[in-house]
Amino acid sequence: MTAKHPLTTKKTKPRRKLKEILDQRMRFSAVVGKRGTRTGFEGQPEETILFQNIRRVDTGEQATDHVWFAYLKTFETAGIRFGDLIEFDARVATYQKGYCGYRNNWAEKQTDYKLSRPTKVKVILRAEARLVQKLAIEAQPTA
Numbered sequence: 001m002t003a004k005h006p007l008t009t010k011k012t013k014p015r016r017k018l019k020e021i022l023d024q025r026m027r028f029s030a031v032v033g034k035r036g037t038r039t040g041f042e043g044q045p046e047e048t049i050l051f052q053n054i055r056r057v058d059t060g061e062q063a064t065d066h067v068w069f070a071y072l073k074t075f076e077t078a079g080i081r082f083g084d085l086i087e088f089d090a091r092v093a094t095y096q097k098g099y100c101g102y103r104n105n106w107a108e109k110q111t112d113y114k115l116s117r118p119t120k121v122k123v124i125l126r127a128e129a130r131l132v133q134k135l136a137i138e139a140q141p142t143a
Helices: 073-078 127-139
Strands: 025-039 045-056 062-070 085-097 110-125
Touching (some): 110 127
Antiparallel strands (some): 025 085
């Protein structure tokens, strides 16, 4: 008997808010999170970057809590840094989430939604300015 991999018990919810705007190119805002790496083609490491608190610019509604992108030249050119509030255009697309190998004791694949092809990246507010704003709000007396 083969042991079940822990991923088989983990069911994640698809990003339903993104499903509503599938295949549309829209403007989003996000807070820049950490950078990381992933194993790419033929085992080569690829740099990645995390965006958090992704919101639609047109409605202000949260689209998803986070998204990872490959660290592209577009991000480097924009000069984004950890904690910055940014805006960018991206298309909503689908991808297969889960194990894609030959073993049958891993979690099943499921369709999820992502942001792809980011362009027109612009820093809206630097991390330092965001911190000053937050401290000023907290320092205001409450009625």
